[in-house]
Amino acid sequence: MEARDDHVLIDVRNVVKIYRMGEVEVPALRGVSLQIHRGELLSIMGPSGSGKSTLMNILGCLDQPTAGEYYLDGVNVGQLDDNALAVIRNRRIGFVFQNFNLLPRTTALQNVELPLIYAGLGLRERRERAIAALEAVGLGDRIHHRPTELSGGQQQRVAIARALVTHPSIILADEPTGNLDTKSGKEIVAIFQRLNRQEGITVVFVTHDPDVAACTRRIIRLRDGLVESDEPREADCVYLEPEEAGALGFST
Amino acid sequence: MMYLLESLRIALRGLSANKLRSALTMLGIIIGVAAVITLLSVGQGVQTLVTSSLESIGTNLLFVFPGNIQSMGAGARFTTAAYLTMRDADAIRSEVPNITAVAPSLQGTVDVEYGKTTIRTTLIGATPEYGPVRNYQPADGTFLTPEHQATGARVAVLGWRLASKLFPPEVYPIGQTIKINRIPFRVIGVLKEKGGGSFGSQDDVVMVPLSVAQQRLYPNRRSPAGEPLISVIDVQVDSQKHMDTVAASITDVLRQLHRLKPEDDNDFTVISQADLINIFGQITGVLTLFLGAIAGISLLVGGIGIMNIMLVSVTERTREIGIRKAVGAKRRDILLQFLIEALVLSLIGGAFGIMLGIAGALAVDRLSADLTTVITPQAILLATGFSAAVGLFFGIYPASRAARLNPIEALRYE
Numbered sequence: 001m002e003a004r005d006d007h008v009l010i011d012v013r014n015v016v017k018i019y020r021m022g023e024v025e026v027p028a029l030r031g032v033s034l035q036i037h038r039g040e041l042l043s044i045m046g047p048s049g050s051g052k053s054t055l056m057n058i059l060g061c062l063d064q065p066t067a068g069e070y071y072l073d074g075v076n077v078g079q080l081d082d083n084a085l086a087v088i089r090n091r092r093i094g095f096v097f098q099n100f101n102l103l104p105r106t107t108a109l110q111n112v113e114l115p116l117i118y119a120g121l122g123l124r125e126r127r128e129r130a131i132a133a134l135e136a137v138g139l140g141d142r143i144h145h146r147p148t149e150l151s152g153g154q155q156q157r158v159a160i161a162r163a164l165v166t167h168p169s170i171i172l173a174d175e176p177t178g179n180l181d182t183k184s185g186k187e188i189v190a191i192f193q194r195l196n197r198q199e200g201i202t203v204v205f206v207t208h209d210p211d212v213a214a215c216t217r218r219i220i221r222l223r224d225g226l227v228e229s230d231e232p233r234e235a236d237c238v239y240l241e242p243e244e245a246g247a248l249g250f251s252t
Numbered sequence: 253m254m255y256l257l258e259s260l261r262i263a264l265r266g267l268s269a270n271k272l273r274s275a276l277t278m279l280g281i282i283i284g285v286a287a288v289i290t291l292l293s294v295g296q297g298v299q300t301l302v303t304s305s306l307e308s309i310g311t312n313l314l315f316v317f318p319g320n321i322q323s324m325g326a327g328a329r330f331t332t333a334a335y336l337t338m339r340d341a342d343a344i345r346s347e348v349p350n351i352t353a354v355a356p357s358l359q360g361t362v363d364v365e366y367g368k369t370t371i372r373t374t375l376i377g378a379t380p381e382y383g384p385v386r387n388y389q390p391a392d393g394t395f396l397t398p399e400h401q402a403t404g405a406r407v408a409v410l411g412w413r414l415a416s417k418l419f420p421p422e423v424y425p426i427g428q429t430i431k432i433n434r435i436p437f438r439v440i441g442v443l444k445e446k447g448g449g450s451f452g453s454q455d456d457v458v459m460v461p462l463s464v465a466q467q468r469l470y471p472n473r474r475s476p477a478g479e480p481l482i483s484v485i486d487v488q489v490d491s492q493k494h495m496d497t498v499a500a501s502i503t504d505v506l507r508q509l510h511r512l513k514p515e516d517d518n519d520f521t522v523i524s525q526a527d528l529i530n531i532f533g534q535i536t537g538v539l540t541l542f543l544g545a546i547a548g549i550s551l552l553v554g555g556i557g558i559m560n561i562m563l564v565s566v567t568e569r570t571r572e573i574g575i576r577k578a579v580g581a582k583r584r585d586i587l588l589q590f591l592i593e594a595l596v597l598s599l600i601g602g603a604f605g606i607m608l609g610i611a612g613a614l615a616v617d618r619l620s621a622d623l624t625t626v627i628t629p630q631a632i633l634l635a636t637g638f639s640a641a642v643g644l645f646f647g648i649y650p651a652s653r654a655a656r657l658n659p660i661e662a663l664r665y666e
């Protein structure tokens with residue numbers, strides 16, 4: 001079962017994001033408020049252009065809201081400078097992009113090591129943890145492959161390994177299965193479910209796939225930059241990784 | 253320290269992940285640096301060669317030419333159809349103080365013939381003083397003597413290179429008969445190699461007594477009064493500090509002898525060795541400048557190459573910066589990475605460029621018999637400094653702009 005407690009990890013209050021395109025103002029978020037507790041696994045849905053990515057980027061501290069406040073673990077992120085945000089992205093948040101965003105011409109291992117370099121870890125520890133993270137996503141035998149030598153699903157798993165290698169408290173994934181076929185998509189979701197269940201990591205992901213969303217106990221629906229519905233519910237499925245019965249526990 | 257080491261590692265990884273780009277950037281630096289070093293060292297070498305050749309002519313020399321050289325430097329030309337004769341040389345010898353030797357000479361171009369070999373070369377009709385004044389010493393045989401001059405003996409002294417071209421190795425030149433413009437001469441000496449290069453082919457000359465040159469080889473070179481002409485009078489001054497006074501008294505003596513009125517210009521020119529070095533220094537200075545300009549263009553081309561590759565990769569690098577920032581890189585991390593990348597490229601490229609440039613200079617040195625290329629530290633500094641600056645600027649400037657974007661903007665960069 002999901003390891004939810006009452007600690008509010010993410011507290012978004014009336015967040016507005018307006019993109020300026022020359023003269024034109026495009027409101028992507030028009031006042032979104034929501035709270036996410038530690039240990040939750042939830043999905044965000046909504047039609048294209050409803051502001052899902054915009055919200056995720058703000059939650060991930062990759063972008064700043066135009067107005068409104070975002071408290072992460074009680075800290076008002078809007079008050080932080082560039083360096084402090086970098087530290088948060090590095091230590092607290094693992095972000096998974098729809099298009100993977102791996103460094104090209106760089107091995108899976110080096111890609112996964114990247115956050116640890118900026119965390120200031122030594123060579124040996126970095127390597128050990130990166131290999132452990134890659135093994136946790138089932139890529140222990142592909143650590144020296146470059147992104148071009150991996151399938152889409154494998155690339156996304158490298159990206160997930162990179163997101164979880166710093167032991168973040170939250171993983172944010174913007175359409176992690178959007179570029180994958182159903183089977184690899186389900187494998188990715190299974191990884192998230194296991195991380196949430198076993199590690200207690202808070203996982204938020206965006207999806208267009210109702211089947212995938214159905215696996216979470218909470219679905220937030222956005223429409224036109226506003227929260228349309230936010231319903232707690234019974235999760236009606238659990239994907240199991242094929243290996244999960246076995247030795248593949250991600251150990252800290 | 254730890255931090256720098258880590259940044260170095262990231263930068264090296266970045267470079268090796270993009271080998272082609274790194275290599276092309278480095279190529280720009282290498283070409284620019286090598287071209288500048290080679291070209292400037294050749295220019296410098298030409299300058300040194302000319303100077304040392306002029307110095308090797310002799311010491312403390314003044315040259316008296318007929319006519320008036322109006323303008324110094326490039327485009328020097330003799331205007332008036334004035335002339336010098338033996339009377340001028342004698343007047344200088346007897347009336348000007350502080351001189352150690354006066355050596356009038358007559359120069360021309362002749363065909364020298366031995367057996368089936370004919371060589372066109374410079375002839376100098378010389379007096380015995382010419383040898384010591386111009387530092388010509390016989391390696392074999394003897395130089396021209398006063399008797400040769402007095403009796404009009406048909407004898408010749410050859411520059412060593414001319415001798416080696418004229419005679420087959422098995423023939424001993426001394427005592428052989430050669431023909432100069434079809435007139436037979438007996439070889440009495442071969443000269444030592446002139447030190448300090450062979451500007452004006454000093455090792456290719458043939459020398460005969462001045463009297464013979466005037467009467468047998470150039471009987472038509474006469475003044476209106478029928479006196480035989482000479483081309484130049486070398487005057488050796490006893491010490492450097494008397495050069496100016498001697499030049500002045502030569503001028504006085506000759507003006508008197510030529511009966512020039514005070515308002516008349518000189519119909520002769522007195523030039524010192526230092527003047528000659530200056531004149532040629534100006535000419536070779538222009539040459540060096542020209543080579544420098546070419547080198548500058550190659551630096552520019554190299555620089556544009558570096559710039560091009562850096563700017564072309566900005567899109568990709570901006571995305572890379574976005575990814576790095578998204579996983580926690582600070583602005584400082586990004587800047588340090590790009591700074592080190594650019595530094596490493598510049599240093600390695602610069603080192604290769606210096607090596608290649610020096611190799612080029614040495615190759616030119618080897619290929620040309622006389623030229624000794626001179627590699628100056630200034631050339632190396634200039635070339636490396638410029639390339640490094642270009643590499644650094646175009647490596648870092650776009651990166652520092654990208655590092656200022658927030659991660660999402662960087663990732664979205666087209």
Ligand SMILES: Nc1ncnc2c1ncn2[C@@H]1O[C@H](COP(=O)(O)OP(=O)(O)OP(=O)(O)O)[C@@H](O)[C@H]1O
Pocket residue numbers: 019020021026027028046047048049050051052053054055
């Ligand atoms: N950089 C930008 N500049 C201008 N407008 C933008 C920018 N990014 C997003 N938008 C606009 O903001 C709105 C929300 O975009 P967002 O990417 O958040 O939608 P989304 O819900 O993620 O859609 P999708 O499901 O297609 O990914 C859209 O109307 C979009 O056009």
Ligand SMILES: [Mg+2]
Pocket residue numbers: 052053054174
């Ligand atoms: Mg989106």
